[in-house]
Amino acid sequence: MGRLLEVKDLRTQFKTDDGIVKAVDGVSFYIDEQEIVGVVGESGCGKSVTQLSVMQLINRPGKIVGGDVIFEGKNLLEYEQHGPEMRSIRGGKIAMIFQEPMTSLNPVLTLNQQISEMLMLHLKMSKEEARKRAIELLGLVGIPSPEERVDDYPHQFSGGMRQRVMIAMGMSCNPKILIADEPTTALDVTTQAQLLELMKSMVEQFKSSLIIVTHNLGVVARYAQRIYIMYAGKIVEEGRCKDIFKNPRHPYTVGLLNSVPRLDVEGERLIPIEGLPPNLTQMPPTCAFLPRCPYATEQCRTQPMPEMRSVEGEGHRIRCYVDIAEVDNVTVK
Numbered sequence: 001m002g003r004l005l006e007v008k009d010l011r012t013q014f015k016t017d018d019g020i021v022k023a024v025d026g027v028s029f030y031i032d033e034q035e036i037v038g039v040v041g042e043s044g045c046g047k048s049v050t051q052l053s054v055m056q057l058i059n060r061p062g063k064i065v066g067g068d069v070i071f072e073g074k075n076l077l078e079y080e081q082h083g084p085e086m087r088s089i090r091g092g093k094i095a096m097i098f099q100e101p102m103t104s105l106n107p108v109l110t111l112n113q114q115i116s117e118m119l120m121l122h123l124k125m126s127k128e129e130a131r132k133r134a135i136e137l138l139g140l141v142g143i144p145s146p147e148e149r150v151d152d153y154p155h156q157f158s159g160g161m162r163q164r165v166m167i168a169m170g171m172s173c174n175p176k177i178l179i180a181d182e183p184t185t186a187l188d189v190t191t192q193a194q195l196l197e198l199m200k201s202m203v204e205q206f207k208s209s210l211i212i213v214t215h216n217l218g219v220v221a222r223y224a225q226r227i228y229i230m231y232a233g234k235i236v237e238e239g240r241c242k243d244i245f246k247n248p249r250h251p252y253t254v255g256l257l258n259s260v261p262r263l264d265v266e267g268e269r270l271i272p273i274e275g276l277p278p279n280l281t282q283m284p285p286t287c288a289f290l291p292r293c294p295y296a297t298e299q300c301r302t303q304p305m306p307e308m309r310s311v312e313g314e315g316h317r318i319r320c321y322v323d324i325a326e327v328d329n330v331t332v333k
Helices: 047-054 084-089 113-123 127-140 159-171 191-206 218-221 239-247 252-259 299-302
Strands: 003-016 019-032 036-040 060-071 094-097 175-180 207-213 228-231 235-238
Touching: 003 047, 003 113, 019 036, 019 060, 019 207, 019 235, 036 047, 036 218, 047 060, 047 175, 047 207, 094 159, 113 127, 113 159, 127 159, 159 175, 159 191, 175 191, 207 235, 218 239, 218 299, 228 239, 228 252, 235 239, 235 252
Parallel strands: 036 207, 036 228, 094 175, 175 207
Antiparallel strands: 003 019, 003 060, 228 235
């Protein structure tokens, strides 16, 4: 399988009254064909803005100020944001399921109108062909009586069903990459599991790649082959899923794992990450995680934030002077 998307040193900033917010600050990652990748981090770390930057969906006061997004050998950032090349890629070759299914669908258009528009635009289908395909897609994502429901409006569906519709729209043009931005937020646990299994089966069926953006490491544990951990606009750890869960090497990753409840251990207390993320307009010259890190050394307090470095494990890298594997008395659940 070849490299499908490669993002290099991506930088996206927002101009505010308080200063420049470096929402994405030198992010590099890649995804191969037919691969599932997780991007994990707490709210405000830049994971959603990274994916919106890949799609060139950043509007004022935001601006992509540097980096490359190489897709199928071409740099997407060289295309005009609203030009024909970028429009043909959005939805056609790279599709995105947005964070809020309640607000992502147009409330005044039927499902048929919304799905058919994409099919007619990208695949040049006729109205009749597009309607038939829309019904097929709704059936594929588990919406009962799709022949009747295709003419319904979004308000006639529950949150979980709307998210299924978003998956159907995302997969409608058989994209090479599907980006799912917090696809299970505000849904109950059973529905979350159903939707994640559905996305996995859909990308396998269509031979697509999937990027799952989430704040919950537990969500990606079952599905992702590789994981990127983000904090304060930077990737701080990356590696194969099994390596990161079995042998986390960055203090922040350990904190995330320890804050996920375990159902197999009775009476266990959660260990929260103390403190708050930094203000992105006033980033410190040292490591951004320093005030919250229980393993900080004198080097961490005096040196600038390090570059990514390799540790044991295939493709396993961290942005830290401290390697958790070398620290005594570290508890990882």
